[in-house]
Amino acid sequence: MPKAKPSPLPPSGNGLWMQVEAAIRPLEPWEQPSWRPIPDDRMVCFGEKSRGGLLVPRWVGVYSPLDTPALPADFMRLFGRGKLPRDPRVLEFYRRYGPVSQSKTLKDSPVWLSRLSTRARSQLSAEARQGLCEPLWWVAEEARRMWLCYELYRSLLQEDLPSVRALLGEVPQGEDVRGTRLSPIGISLLTAEAEPRPGGRRRAGSAALERPAERVSAQVPGRPLTDEECCRWGWRLLADRLTAAQEQSSVNWLVDEEEGRYRLVKGRRFRDLVVAMYLQLGEMMDRGELYRTCRGCGGPFWPARGKQRFCDPRCGDAYRQRRFYRRSRTADS
Numbered sequence: 001m002p003k004a005k006p007s008p009l010p011p012s013g014n015g016l017w018m019q020v021e022a023a024i025r026p027l028e029p030w031e032q033p034s035w036r037p038i039p040d041d042r043m044v045c046f047g048e049k050s051r052g053g054l055l056v057p058r059w060v061g062v063y064s065p066l067d068t069p070a071l072p073a074d075f076m077r078l079f080g081r082g083k084l085p086r087d088p089r090v091l092e093f094y095r096r097y098g099p100v101s102q103s104k105t106l107k108d109s110p111v112w113l114s115r116l117s118t119r120a121r122s123q124l125s126a127e128a129r130q131g132l133c134e135p136l137w138w139v140a141e142e143a144r145r146m147w148l149c150y151e152l153y154r155s156l157l158q159e160d161l162p163s164v165r166a167l168l169g170e171v172p173q174g175e176d177v178r179g180t181r182l183s184p185i186g187i188s189l190l191t192a193e194a195e196p197r198p199g200g201r202r203r204a205g206s207a208a209l210e211r212p213a214e215r216v217s218a219q220v221p222g223r224p225l226t227d228e229e230c231c232r233w234g235w236r237l238l239a240d241r242l243t244a245a246q247e248q249s250s251v252n253w254l255v256d257e258e259e260g261r262y263r264l265v266k267g268r269r270f271r272d273l274v275v276a277m278y279l280q281l282g283e284m285m286d287r288g289e290l291y292r293t294c295r296g297c298g299g300p301f302w303p304a305r306g307k308q309r310f311c312d313p314r315c316g317d318a319y320r321q322r323r324f325y326r327r328s329r330t331a332d333s
C-alpha cells in the first residue's frame with residue numbers, strides 16, 4: 001500500500017500563480033469608477049509585447065498561493081488598512097505574489113472592470129482588457145473587504161463582543177436584521193421593518209433596507225445587537241464570503257509521477273488571487289487559528305520565526321526609531 005502523505009493537499013497539486021515584474025503609471029480618467037471609497041491614482045502594469053507582437057504578462061517566476069500562508073496577511077496589512085504603500089512596496093508585493101485580479105484562464109475579463117461604466121470600458125487599452133494592469137483603488141477595496149472579514153473573525157473567535165458590535169453596527173429601532181452585506185466601507189446590516197406598513201401588506205423583499213453600519217449608529221436611535229445576533233450574523237457573513245470564494249474555485253485532478261509509478265493527485269484551481277486568499281483564510285478559520293499581530297504597525301503577519309514580533313524588519317526599525325525619539329523628547333522636556 002502506498003504511504004499516505006501527511007498533507008491533504010500536496011504542493012504539487014495546488015494551483016500555481018505567476019510572480020511578475022510590475023511598473024506603475026498614473027491612472028487615466030476613464031480608469032476610475034464614478035465613486036471609490038479609497039482614492040488612489042496609480043495603475044500597476046505587468047504586460048509587455050512579445051517578439052510576435054502579442055501582449056503577454058512580464059512574469060518572473062511561479063509559486064503556489066495556497067501553500068503561502070503569509071500571502072493574505074501581507075495583502076491585508078499592506079493594502080487593507082487605509083493608507084496605501086509607496087511605489088517600491090507595491091512593486092515588491094507584485095514581484096513576490098503576482099497580480100491580484102487577473103483571471104487564471106485569461107478568458108474572463110478582470111473583476112475590476114465591472115466597476116466601470118460601459119462607456120468607460122470602451123475606452124480602455126488592450127492592456128487593461130487583457131488584465132495586464134490593475135488599479136490600486138480596486139486592490140485596496142478587495143484588501144479592505146478581506147481585512148474587515150479577518151477582524152470580524154478575530155473578534156468572534158476571541159469572543160470580543162464590543163468589537164463585533166462595532167463592526168456590525170446597530171439595528172434601527174423596530175426593525176429586524178435579515179442579513180449582512182460586506183463592502184469596502186464596512187459591513188452593512190440588511191434590515192426589514194418588524195411591523196407591516198399601515199395600509200397593507202409588504203411585497204416580499206420590498207422592505208429590505210440597507211444602511212452602512214456607521215450611519216445606523218449615527219442617525220437612527222437604534223438598539224444594540226443582542227449577543228446572539230452578534231454571533232449569528234458575524235459567523236453568517238464569514239460563511240457567505242468563504243462560500244462565494246469556494247464557488248470560484250474547483251478541484252483539479254493531476255497525474256503525479258514518482259520513480260516511474262503514477263498516481264492521481266488532487267489539486268485546486270481558483271479564479272484569481274483574491275479567491276486563493278479566501279481559500280487560505282477559510283482553512284485557517286476551519287483550524288481556529290489567527291495571524292500574529294505586529295507590535296509596530298498592528299497589522300496581521302505570518303511569522304517566519306518563532307519569536308518574531310514585527311511583520312517586517314523595516315517595521316521593527318521604524319518602531320524602535322519612534323520609541324527612541326519619543327524617549328529623547330520626554331528627556332528634553
Ligand SMILES: [Zn+2]
Nearest residue numbers: 294297311315
Ligand atoms: Zn508591522
